[in-house]
Amino acid sequence: MTRGPVAVVDCGTNTTRLLITDGRNFSNQVRCSEITRLGRGVDATGRLDPSAVERTLECLREYRRAIDDHDPTAVRFIATSAARDAANRADFLQPAESILGAAPEVLSGREEAETAFRGAISELDPAEGPYLVVDIGGGSTELSYGEGRCSDALSLDIGSVRLTEKYIHHDPPQPEELAACLSVTELHLDDALRAIPALGGPCRLVGVAGTITTVAAVELGLATYDRDRVHHFRLSKEAAEDVFRTLATEALADRVHNPGLHPGRADVIVAGVCILVRIMRYFDFDECLVSESDLLDGLALGLLEA
Numbered sequence: 001m002t003r004g005p006v007a008v009v010d011c012g013t014n015t016t017r018l019l020i021t022d023g024r025n026f027s028n029q030v031r032c033s034e035i036t037r038l039g040r041g042v043d044a045t046g047r048l049d050p051s052a053v054e055r056t057l058e059c060l061r062e063y064r065r066a067i068d069d070h071d072p073t074a075v076r077f078i079a080t081s082a083a084r085d086a087a088n089r090a091d092f093l094q095p096a097e098s099i100l101g102a103a104p105e106v107l108s109g110r111e112e113a114e115t116a117f118r119g120a121i122s123e124l125d126p127a128e129g130p131y132l133v134v135d136i137g138g139g140s141t142e143l144s145y146g147e148g149r150c151s152d153a154l155s156l157d158i159g160s161v162r163l164t165e166k167y168i169h170h171d172p173p174q175p176e177e178l179a180a181c182l183s184v185t186e187l188h189l190d191d192a193l194r195a196i197p198a199l200g201g202p203c204r205l206v207g208v209a210g211t212i213t214t215v216a217a218v219e220l221g222l223a224t225y226d227r228d229r230v231h232h233f234r235l236s237k238e239a240a241e242d243v244f245r246t247l248a249t250e251a252l253a254d255r256v257h258n259p260g261l262h263p264g265r266a267d268v269i270v271a272g273v274c275i276l277v278r279i280m281r282y283f284d285f286d287e288c289l290v291s292e293s294d295l296l297d298g299l300a301l302g303l304l305e306a
Contacts, residue, residue, distance in 0.1 A: 006303040007072040008296055009063055009100060011092075013039030013082040013138030013161050014268065015210055016056055018063045019296040020070050023304040030066060031227075031296075033210075034059045035264035038092070039082030039139045043162045048086045056092065060099045067100070074303045077102040080112050080295075081139030081159065109155020112295060113142035117150040119297030120206050123232075124289075130203045132283070135294065136160065136211040136275050138268065143192055145199060152196045156188040160211050160265075160272030172251050173270055181274035189282045205285040207235070208294035210265060211272030215243050216290040217260030225260070231292040237280050240288065244273045 004022025014037055020030035036056040041049050067075060077096070083089045083106045093104040107115070116135040124131065126148035133150075135142040138161035144153035167180040193199050216233045217225055219242075247255055248270050256266045280288065 004304060005070055005072045006300055007067045007070070007075045008299040008303065009060070009075070009077045009102075010296055010299070011036075011038055011056060011060075011077075011079040011083065011096070013037075013042070013080065013140075013159060014265070015138070016059045016063075017296055018066060019300055020067065020072060021300050021304075023300065030070065032063060032066065034062075035262065037138075037161070037264075039085075039161055041165070042082050042085050042139065043165055046086065047088045048082065048092055050091075053092045053095075057095055057099060060096055064099050064101075074306070075100065075102040076105070076299055076303055078105045078107050078299065080107055081109075081137055081155075081162075084109070085139065109140055109142060110153050112140075113144040113153035113155055114150045115298035115302070116142055116208055116295040117144035117146060117153065117298070118301060119293045119295055119299075120208050120291045121146075121148075122293055122297060122301060124206070128204060130198070130201075131206050132199060132203045133206045133208060133291075134212070134276075134279055134288075135209045136207070136272050137209055138162070141188075141275055143196070143199070145196055145203065152198065154192060154195055156192060158185055158188050158275055160268040160275070163271035163274065164268045168271055172249055172255075178248055178270070178274060181271050182278050185275050185278040186282060189279065199283065205280070205283070205288045206291050207276065207288040208291050210262075211269065212276060212288065212290055213292060214261060214265055214269060215240060215273060215276060218243050218247070218258050220260060222260040225262075227292050230290055233290045235288045235290050237286050237288075240273070240277050240280055244270075244277045247273060 018032040120133045129147035139159040
């Protein structure tokens, strides 16, 4: 087993995150998250925007300082949907490697889903499964299924940033724009159910990543974000629908004042919540168990157990 601490960096479409942990003393963990919007415009252009690249690289410079302060025994650096889709990904990955001193890995959608599953259920009882873990990101949404371990997984090309850029062009969103996000999500779920028929059976929904934790924080009315209150919060279907109605009918200038909603996420949260509520409606889930343990934790567990 690797002696801790270990460090993992995740560069997603919307958010760049860092976790430094030894897997034992959770009070000494370092968790950082910055909305850098690396994937802005990638769905339309197929390329990373230079300003988004520089914004993300500056975040990584800050993370490198934190990593150096803790002298981890291993560092893993991964990128997900935006890097998968961008033809010029090397414009980001090469300088990012120089900054972090770790070779970048562009995870496939399935690898991302499987790793998120591992993190999400790390504190759950396998006997209470099977679990459907949903990871709503900026560019993609990962679904993973299993009990003690992931038995099947897939990635859907729907995410909070991707759907916002494609379908939401008014402030507040018009009903037909919301309908488009919901309908597109349903089509992807049809494909998911054909690929993984077990999703149509009984399972427990576990939700990870920023869209879902934000919905929980808004429902809780957290003026200051509290990870302990969000982690393993049981978000009812009724509550998710209520948050959806509230956020979807507000102009951005009003939406940003909702306690629990990070201002940097306010412009894309409605599309993300469209995905969440459509999943809960489609599979008829009464609640979603919100987990702060996710892809980062799955990556860290892999390093610690190596």
